[in-house]
Amino acid sequence: MSQEPVKLHLNKASGKFLGVCAGLADYFKIDPMIVRLIFVAGTLVGFGSFILIYLLIAFLVD
Numbered sequence: 001m002s003q004e005p006v007k008l009h010l011n012k013a014s015g016k017f018l019g020v021c022a023g024l025a026d027y028f029k030i031d032p033m034i035v036r037l038i039f040v041a042g043t044l045v046g047f048g049s050f051i052l053i054y055l056l057i058a059f060l061v062d
Helices: 020-028 032-045 049-060
Strands: none
Touching: 020 032, 020 049, 032 049
């Protein structure tokens, strides 16, 4: 019984914008709302640097 390795992907079906947060939530097996709140808080604290990270993930994954 072999398990497939978990792969980071964009989850456009349950995503709100590009599916980055939903895909990260699937990867870490947590609620997507938690990932979204982390991104919003990181964007406010990090002066928008999380927006760049979000876009990089969106274009590099999948």
